[in-house]
Amino acid sequence: MQVTDSIRNTINKLPVSYVFTYRDFNPEVNGREAIIKALNRMVAKGEIAKLSKGKYYKPKETSFGLVPPDQYQVVKDLLGRGDNVVGYLTGYSVYTKLGLTTQVSNTIQIGRNETRPAMQRGMYKISFVNQRNTITEENIPLLQILDAIRFIKKIPDTTINDACKRLFEIVNSLSENDQKQMIRLAKKYPPFVRALLGAMLESLMSDKAVEPLANSLNPITKYKIGVSINRLPNATKWNIQ
Structure with missing residues (x-):
C-alpha cells in the first residue's frame, strides 16, 4: 500500500475536525x-x-x-504532556x-505554570496566563472561575455588575467542598480576587470558612472594581469600590 493510501485510510477513521x-x-x-x-498533497x-x-x-x-x-483541538498539545496536565483553557472561550458573554473571540487563552510568548495558529492567536497553583484535572473548573474573577474587567460584551451577578450564581451553584477549595486556590491570586470571592462567599458560608480570605487582605487597601453596592451589598466591608 502506498504511503498516501495508508494515510488516507487512517484519516478516514479520525473524527471530523480532529487535529493531527x-x-x-x-x-x-x-x-x-x-x-x-x-x-x-492531500491539502492541495x-x-x-x-x-x-x-x-x-x-x-x-x-x-x-x-x-x-x-479550540481544544487547536491547542491540545499545549494542555498536556503524556498523561500529565500542564495547561487548561481559560479566558474568552470559558x-x-x-x-458571562456571548461574544466569540479568535484569541485562545491558556493557563499554565510558566510564562510563554503568544503564538499564532491559523485564525487563532494563542496567549498564556500565568497560573501559580498546581494544575490538576479536578481543579481546572475552579481555576477557570477564579480567572474570570481576576479578569472581570476584561470580559467582553457585558458590564461589571452583570458579570458579578453571573459569577455569584456560579459560585453559589458549587458544592461546599468546591467553595472551600476555591478559598485555598484563591490564596495564590491577587488580593482583589480574594476580596471579591470573599464578598460572594460570605452570604453562602460561615464566617469561619471565609476568614482565611479576610485575614489575607490588607485592611486599608481599597479595591477599585466598579461593582455597584446594589449588586454586592457587602462590598464596602471587603473594601471593594
Missing part, C-alpha cells in the same frame, strides 16, 4: 518527509485542511465553507461557557 500531525502516522515506518509530502487536493505548520485536520464542510476545529 505527521507523528500520528508512525514516521519510523514510512519516513517523516514522505508523510509530510503526502499530507501536503482539498481532502484535508492545514491549521498551521505541521498541523492538519479533517474539515467539516457546510454551505458557509469549512468549519475550523474546536467566559462563553460560563454564560
